[in-house]
Amino acid sequence: MTIPSIPAIHATALVKSFGDVRAVSGVDLTVQPGEIVAFLGPNGAGKTTTIDMMLGLTPPDGGDVKVFGLSPRAAISRGLVSAVLQTGGLLKDLTVRETLDLTASLFADTRPVAEVLDRAGITDIATRRVGLCSGGQQQRLRFAMALLSDPGLLILDEPTTGMDVEGRRAFWNAIRADADRGRTVLFATHYLDEADEYADRIVLMSRGTIVADGATAEIKNLVSGRIVRATLPDADASELSALPSVDDVSVQGDRVTLHTSDSDALARHLLTYTAARDIEITSQNLESVFLALTSEGVSA
């Protein structure tokens, strides 16, 4: 990391509750300009609430968030940050071009409408009523709207929902090209392969907190090795974790889960020297890492 510039996002101790439900409990996150960050987590993890706070759509109960050193609202007023949200509604009776003309008129400086139409791949449907556009086309329109202000930070909440494979590829190519120009991108996604393929950094969120945060390669290192599960009554976690090649142990009742770089040796040990039975060996992928990190009762 080079000289610290003003971070694109600087969130400290963000807290937000809805009634008795604590949606976000203490999120600290700093994103440097130019980073592409994937925000991963199951439904209800607090991703959308966190994004809403970054955009000033929801006031935090506690903590603070700055976008390029400004309050979210001030950053939006300057067109420094824009977003494609799941919930953003569109006016069905406007045409695609009118929607963009209207949005463009609200900013002090914008890119030409023709350019963002082209970038989002919707030039051919510019005169179509929004209500007649498919879900994927509407999603591209939202993307075009977000591009108008040429934002320094682009926040995307499940941006490719409803897009077909071709649309998804075109979308990510556009995002990638933007990042090359220095645009910071933070996107929430369900698609782990998208995070893996397009992000420089992955932030995993669960139950309102960040459970893992690292370069995509680091997160992928968690993926190497195998998982060995066995039924082992009265298992001693510290004894198991002391075994060679075991990186991580978790015990839930009689069931133990071990992360290892040598599953053969571990299985042999368990079957020979312990009462372990029902042994199950699986290779890891991002999905399983994700599940392990974000499910309950997992040691870090």
Next chain:
Amino acid sequence: MTTPIVPTAVNAGQTERASAGRVQLDRRVPPLGGFTLTYLRIELARKLRNRRTLLFTLIFPVMMFFIVGYPMRDVPLTDTAIADGGPSVAAFIMVSMAMYGAMMSATQTGASVAVERAQGWSRQLRLTPLNPLVNVLIKMIAGMLLGLVAVAATYLVGAISGIQLSAAQWISTGLVGWLLASAVFTTLGLMVGYLVPGENAAQVTSLAIVLLAFIGGLFYPVSSMPDFMQTIAAFTPVYGISELARAPLTGAGFDLAALTNALVWFAVFLVGTVVFFRRDTKRV
């Protein structure tokens, strides 16, 4: 303030491939909270191509004037004969119908603010520099402009059908009717919109307006109603504003009860708007 973008180690490689100009971080805030004529123009265009809006706001008042008002063009409204420059019942109906158009436009505008909020458009707009109050203001102006068109269209048809009023009467009835209908019924529309979010708001309000217009004496003079109806009518929201708008016509002079009626209903709808808006926000 200029902030240089410093690439992180991670994507420094990609940065070298950069082609187009860098993303600039030195930005301006638009003036007037994002108020633009483009938005106003698009709002007007939306109204003008919405057939239902045109039907209820422009065509219906003109049509009703022809059906109800035109046959009464020779019936004097006051003791002054029409030949002596007195207003006809047709003029009375014309003012009423013009107000109806302005009311319809205002109510639909108010309701649409709430409907668009329920549909998430307001949330989309919050990603732009547009101030939410400026958004409501732009829509109110567009609604009032369409209301003005409705008033002008009805008056034009009235004038062509031979209704004769003094310049002061044309202007004062039109202006008072237009402004009062806009103020009271934009807030009514907002209130109902926040109370009944979604597409239903428009239907509910349209129906309510027709009923209120009837009992408030827009289609049928309150003075011709049975006594108990007259008493009820005096407490309904259309009554006050229509009495005030038609005062220059009847020569009845300033009516404190009518003004009180108009102000109280305006206050009721305004408070209702604030209360339901807050409740709506809490739910979201």
